[in-house]
Structures are given as structure tokens and as C-alpha cells.
Amino acid sequence: MGKNTFTEKQFHDEEAARAWFEAARWPDGPYCPSCGSLEPYKTKKPGLYRCKAKECRRDFTVMTGSIMERSHAKLTQWAVAFTMAASSKKGFSAHQLHRTLGCQYNTAWFLHHRVMEAMRSGGLDLPPLGGKGKxxxxxxxxxxxxxxxxxxxxxxxxxxxxxxxxxxxxxxxxxxxxxxxxxxxxxxxxxxxxxxxxxxxxxxxxxxxxxxxxxxxxxxxxxxxxxxxxxxxxxxxxxxxxxxxxxxxxxxxxxxxxxxxxHCSEKHLHRYLAEFDFRYNHREALGWNDEARTLAAIKSGEGKRLTYHQSN
Ligand SMILES: [Zn+2]
Missing domain, CATH: 3.30.420 (Nucleotidyltransferase; domain 5)
Structure with a gap:
């Protein structure tokens, strides 16, 4: 990281972090992650929305239906984690995050693994690499x-x-x-x-x-x-x-x-690879800067959840 000193508001002000994530995830305004309805109500609680669709009516926040769902970490912490992972040039670790945030190592480890999962592109629907003449x-x-x-x-x-x-x-x-x-x-x-x-x-x-x-x-x-x-x-x-x-x-x-x-245990190696793949596939030579890469990582965390709870 080096030069990134995290002076922007989204890294220390929870409201600003929420606005930052909402803009990243919902550039055209919030929509319900359950049914896709584009007309949610704002509730009295900041950041909490309620779906207007009669058959849905679910409550949601910017964390719902994403890699951040059900996490106890602050949005400011998530903002730092996504930014560090996306803009690091040489790799990024839970230890660095732990030192930067001054949080418990376990929290940093969680954040790091979830961000890695967000960066994973996967599934069978990926188009093949290459093509004619390539x-x-x-x-x-x-x-x-x-x-x-x-x-x-x-x-x-x-x-x-x-x-x-x-x-x-x-x-x-x-x-x-x-x-x-x-x-x-x-x-x-x-x-x-x-x-x-x-x-x-x-x-x-x-x-x-x-x-x-x-x-x-x-x-x-x-x-x-x-x-x-x-x-x-x-x-x-x-x-x-x-x-x-x-x-x-x-x-x-x-x-x-x-x-x-x-200490990368073998069962997590694929996730570390996914993180390096993500940065390589969003590298500067292909037209990506740090900010765009960070937004892409947040976007890529939609619809994904991690279920394991062990730190190792
Ligand atoms: Zn809905």
C-alpha cells in the first residue's frame, strides 16, 4: 500500500462508508436484493430499506445479499479491507489489515477471506479464454x-x-x-x-x-x-x-x-490464487486504476456468502 493513508471519510466515518458502499453497489439507487424491486422505502433506521413489493416486503441494507452479510465488522473496516486488497501491488495479508485497522487478528482474517471470496470469479458460466487468432x-x-x-x-x-x-x-x-x-x-x-x-x-x-x-x-x-x-x-x-x-x-x-x-493453509490456496487472479485481470495495463478495481471487487461480492468460521 504505502502511500494510501486512508484519510478519506469512508475509512473512519460509518455513515460515509455506508454511502460509499451504496454508491458502489447501487449506482442507480438501491434495489431489493431478494426480488429486485427498484422501489424500496427508506426506514427510520439509517441504511435500512424495506422492499415495497407486496409479496416481498423484506428489509435490507447494503450488506444484504453480499459477501458482507451478517458480519459484525464495521463498514469502515470493510472499506479499508476492500481498498487494501484491490490496490495492493504485491499481495495483501490479514496481518497488514490487522495492523492498519488496529482490530483483532480474527476480525482481520475474516475480512480478508471474505474479500478474497468476493474477488473470486468462478462457476461454469465463465466464458472460455482465448478465441480465434488469440x-x-x-x-x-x-x-x-x-x-x-x-x-x-x-x-x-x-x-x-x-x-x-x-x-x-x-x-x-x-x-x-x-x-x-x-x-x-x-x-x-x-x-x-x-x-x-x-x-x-x-x-x-x-x-x-x-x-x-x-x-x-x-x-x-x-x-x-x-x-x-x-x-x-x-x-x-x-x-x-x-x-x-x-x-x-x-x-x-x-x-x-x-x-x-x-501461513496459507492448503485448503485456502485457491482463494489466494483468486485474489491474485483478480488483481491481474484488473491490472493497470488493461485500463484499471485502484478505485475502479476496488469498486469491481465490491460488485463481485454480490450474491456470495461464506459460511466457515474458523481462523487458521
Ligand atoms: Zn423485494
């Missing part, structure tokens, strides 16, 4: 120790791999050149898993670029073309064939994780 790079990396060491291979053979890749958490990333990333934490980066991800998330008209790994063998038939660079022979690019975007993404992720997330 290049999508696929690559995999390893980060941190896997909780449950592998003892067998996919084939059932005993697992005897040594070195860095043995029993590390595997991450697969797909990056559309000049566009978005989509990353996945997978229990194991085997051929079946990697090819399923590649197949389900990349438009078939795309050109696929990978290294020479066996994981991508036979993907030629799935896409317009499949071109590889031979890293083992120290070949990093041939013409426009390279995996530099994917490697660049991994390096941002690893640098960020090393700097701020010392």
Missing part, C-alpha cells in the same frame, strides 16, 4: 508443501518423485496473452487433470502455447494449434511462441505470497 499459455508450478503427501501415482504405481516437485502444492495457470489469467490449485498436476482444465477453459479456436511437458501432449487435436518451447534445451521463445505471461504471473504470485502470506 494465444493462450498454459503452465504449471509448485508452491508450498502439500498437506497429504502422495504415496501413489495416478496409475497406482508407488510415488517416488524426488526433489522440488515431490509433494508440493501444484498450481496450473492459463493466461490469455494480453488478457486474463485463470489459475487452479490441483491435488496433482497429472495429465488427466491438466488436460481437463485446458479443455474446459480455453476456446478451441485458440493457439495453445506450453513448454514441452508431457502434460500437454496430444492437446494438438483440441485447439487450432499447439506450439511448444523447449525449456530443457534453454529455448524460451521461438517467434511468438513462449510462456512468458504464465511465468510472469507465477512470479507475481510467489513474490507476493513470500512477502505477506507466511
Amino acid at each position: 494465444i493462450v499459455e498454459a503452465d504449471e508450478t509448485y508452491y508450498g508443501r502439500a498437506k497429504e503427501p502422495k504415496t501413489t501415482r495416478t496409475s497406482g504405481e508407488p510415488f517416488i518423485k524426488k526433489g522440488k516437485k515431490a509433494n508440493a502444492r501444484a498450481i496450473v495457470a492459463l493466461v490469455e496473452r494480453g488478457g486474463s489469467v485463470r489459475s487452479f490449485h490441483v491435488p496433482r498436476a497429472d495429465k488427466a487433470t491438466v488436460q481437463r482444465i485446458v479443455k474446459n477453459n480455453i476456446a478451441w479456436e485458440s493457439r495453445l502455447h506450453t513448454d514441452e511437458s508431457y502434460l500437454y501432449r496430444e492437446t494438438d487435436t483440441l485447439f487450432a494449434s499447439h506450439e511448444t518451447v523447449k525449456h530443457s534445451a534453454k529455448e524460451y521463445a521461438r517467434g511468438d511462441v513462449n510462456t512468458n505471461s504464465a511465468e510472469g504471473y507465477f512470479s507475481i504470485f510467489k513474490r507476493g505470497m513470500r512477502g505477506v502470506y507466511q
Whole structure:
């Protein structure tokens, strides 16, 4: 963060924070999160609305139907959390939030995890990456120790791999050149898993670029073309064939994780990836500034809820 000193009103005045969130979520005025009615009443309680629709009549606030629902945190705290997560350049942690807010660590942890969930784009309705004439790079990396060491291979053979890749958490990333990333934490980066991800998330008209790994063998038939660079022979690019975007993404992720997330448990790794994906997909080079990115994160938190209560 550095230069952001949180002097704006929404970071220390609860009413201002409410107005700030309402403007972010409802640029055209409040609407009922239950039935979508555009004509709610304002009640006497500040920030509390009541739906006018006869069959609905539900009460709601700017937190209802979003990642903030049923939280006891203040809106000023949410405003700081969203802003820090969206505008941090190198990653952002619950510890930083805890120090900035002067709140309990548990509260900061909650806020951070909910903001990460808000940033997660997901579901099966995501359009595929790439398209005609576009290049999508696929690559995999390893980060941190896997909780449950592998003892067998996919084939059932005993697992005897040594070195860095043995029993590390595997991450697969797909990056559309000049566009978005989509990353996945997978229990194991085997051929079946990697090819399923590649197949389900990349438009078939795309050109696929990978290294020479066996994981991508036979993907030629799935896409317009499949071109590889031979890293083992120290070949990093041939013409426009390279995996530099994917490697660049991994390096941002690893640098960020090393700097701020010392204790990321494996079950939450996908959420941390989602946070890095979000920032990458809303980066400056694509026309996003800090403010627009923060608003996008708030918007993206609609219709999502987290249910777990454990801090770890
Ligand atoms: Zn309603």
C-alpha cells in the first residue's frame, strides 16, 4: 500500500462508508436484493430499506445479499479491507489489515477471506479464454508443501518423485496473452487433470502455447494449434511462441505470497490464487486504476456468502 493513508471519510466515518458502499453497489439507487424491486422505502433506521413489493416486503441494507452479510465488522473496516486488497501491488495479508485497522487478528482474517471470496470469479458460466487468432499459455508450478503427501501415482504405481516437485502444492495457470489469467490449485498436476482444465477453459479456436511437458501432449487435436518451447534445451521463445505471461504471473504470485502470506493453509490456496487472479485481470495495463478495481471487487461480492468460521 504505502502511500494510501486512508484519510478519506469512508475509512473512519460509518455513515460515509455506508454511502460509499451504496454508491458502489447501487449506482442507480438501491434495489431489493431478494426480488429486485427498484422501489424500496427508506426506514427510520439509517441504511435500512424495506422492499415495497407486496409479496416481498423484506428489509435490507447494503450488506444484504453480499459477501458482507451478517458480519459484525464495521463498514469502515470493510472499506479499508476492500481498498487494501484491490490496490495492493504485491499481495495483501490479514496481518497488514490487522495492523492498519488496529482490530483483532480474527476480525482481520475474516475480512480478508471474505474479500478474497468476493474477488473470486468462478462457476461454469465463465466464458472460455482465448478465441480465434488469440494465444493462450498454459503452465504449471509448485508452491508450498502439500498437506497429504502422495504415496501413489495416478496409475497406482508407488510415488517416488524426488526433489522440488515431490509433494508440493501444484498450481496450473492459463493466461490469455494480453488478457486474463485463470489459475487452479490441483491435488496433482497429472495429465488427466491438466488436460481437463485446458479443455474446459480455453476456446478451441485458440493457439495453445506450453513448454514441452508431457502434460500437454496430444492437446494438438483440441485447439487450432499447439506450439511448444523447449525449456530443457534453454529455448524460451521461438517467434511468438513462449510462456512468458504464465511465468510472469507465477512470479507475481510467489513474490507476493513470500512477502505477506507466511501461513496459507492448503485448503485456502485457491482463494489466494483468486485474489491474485483478480488483481491481474484488473491490472493497470488493461485500463484499471485502484478505485475502479476496488469498486469491481465490491460488485463481485454480490450474491456470495461464506459460511466457515474458523481462523487458521
Ligand atoms: Zn423485494
